[in-house]
Amino acid sequence: MKKIALITFALATSFCFGFAFKSITSTNSNAKMKRVTGIGGIFFKCKDPKKVREWYQTHLGLNTNQYGTVFEWYQGADSTKKGFSQWSPFKETTKYFEPSTKEFMINYRVENLELLIEELKKEGVTITDTLQTVDYGKFVHIMDIEGNKIELWEPNDIVYEKLGIQMGSKTTK
Amino acid sequence: MEDKKKVTGIGGIFFKCKDPNKMKEWYKTHLGIDAGQYGASFEWYQDAEGKKKGLTQWNLNSETAKLYEPSTKDFMINYRVENLEALVEELKKEGVTVLDKVETYDYGKFVHILDAEGNKIQLWEPTDE
Numbered sequence: 001m002k003k004i005a006l007i008t009f010a011l012a013t014s015f016c017f018g019f020a021f022k023s024i025t026s027t028n029s030n031a032k033m034k035r036v037t038g039i040g041g042i043f044f045k046c047k048d049p050k051k052v053r054e055w056y057q058t059h060l061g062l063n064t065n066q067y068g069t070v071f072e073w074y075q076g077a078d079s080t081k082k083g084f085s086q087w088s089p090f091k092e093t094t095k096y097f098e099p100s101t102k103e104f105m106i107n108y109r110v111e112n113l114e115l116l117i118e119e120l121k122k123e124g125v126t127i128t129d130t131l132q133t134v135d136y137g138k139f140v141h142i143m144d145i146e147g148n149k150i151e152l153w154e155p156n157d158i159v160y161e162k163l164g165i166q167m168g169s170k171t172t173k
Numbered sequence: 174m175e176d177k178k179k180v181t182g183i184g185g186i187f188f189k190c191k192d193p194n195k196m197k198e199w200y201k202t203h204l205g206i207d208a209g210q211y212g213a214s215f216e217w218y219q220d221a222e223g224k225k226k227g228l229t230q231w232n233l234n235s236e237t238a239k240l241y242e243p244s245t246k247d248f249m250i251n252y253r254v255e256n257l258e259a260l261v262e263e264l265k266k267e268g269v270t271v272l273d274k275v276e277t278y279d280y281g282k283f284v285h286i287l288d289a290e291g292n293k294i295q296l297w298e299p300t301d302e
Contacts (some may be wrong), residue, residue: 035205038215039229042186042250046290055289059269060252061179071182076216079223085183104248106186108204125203145199146190173181 033119034111037077040153041086041107045097049089062087063170070164072171083109084160084171099128100149113138113154136160179260182219184297185230185251187212189241193233206231227253228299243272244293257282257298 046052053064062069068088075081086107090096097105110116117131117140126143133139137155144150164171190196200206206213212232219225230251234240241249254260258275261284265271270287277283281299288294 033205035203038217039183039186039231042183044246044248044250044292046292048290052289056180059179059264059267060254060294073182073227074218074221074223076218076226079218079221082221083217085229087183102188102248103246104188106188108206110204120203123203144196146192146196148188148190150204 033115035116036108036110036152038075038083038109039085039106040109040155041088041151042104043086043088043090043096043107043151044104045092045094046089047092049091052089061172063172065167065169070160070169070171072173082157082161084155084157087172097149100143100147102148105149105151107151107153110152110154113140113152116152136163180252180254180296182227182253183229183250184253184299185212185232185295186248187230187232187234187240187251188248189236189238190233191236193235196233208232241293244287244291246292249293249295251295251297254296254298257284257296260296 053062053068056062056069057064068086071085071087073083073085075083113131117127120127120142128141128143128149131138131140135156136159137153139154140152142150142152197208200208208231212230215229215231217227217229219227241247261271261275264286272285272287272293275282275284279300281297283298284296286294286296
């Protein structure tokens, strides 16, 4: 009896404050929340990016431009939509990977970056900058537990494709 | 010979870490990447009709992994290719370092080469089915 009374009390209190159930629902939806949906890019350091781009163009047929190449594919969730992954060699002196000292950085495609950032903050994940919005999507950078910097990208694939076409670049597919 | 296809996509990204199990836990919890022993597979399509699937594998290895040798880098990229055997012949003619022989598995053919700066590259002609 005492137990039932306590539960009733807890329920009543929850209703009074109005947030207990809300927080349970939001925890559930966040648990189901899609986080990473694909690889958005792979970046790596090298001595001579221009030479490396040329090597990959000559021997492996990557359609490179000054930034590397863009791999084109169709989305797993909806094959009528294109998806893109950027591939770029960087100079060894690049500051782009900092504070990571690794030779590579991975970009992951995500859905709803703003919501994800809020979750990651609650989970105590290190976020190294603030959300940046550009024409082709939203970006933020975080650190994993072994010091790898991660780029999170909520892409706007339509704009991204247009930019490539404007630059006269061919994708690799 | 023009518009000859070689690499068609990214087949995988692998990188070294101190504690692969802990890292996999972290990536699962915070980024939703659910990796098993062989990593996680990102699924996409090769065509707008959604008939041909494509996979990009993501995996973590321990720092002592021999898979990356002779490269000393902390990452390795796998590229999807068409007609691996013809490509290997061509690469040899072009003077590219081919590290091993073509290996055939259920899920495709593999070979390893080195790029101009000593990065080991895995080439994969997938059997996507």
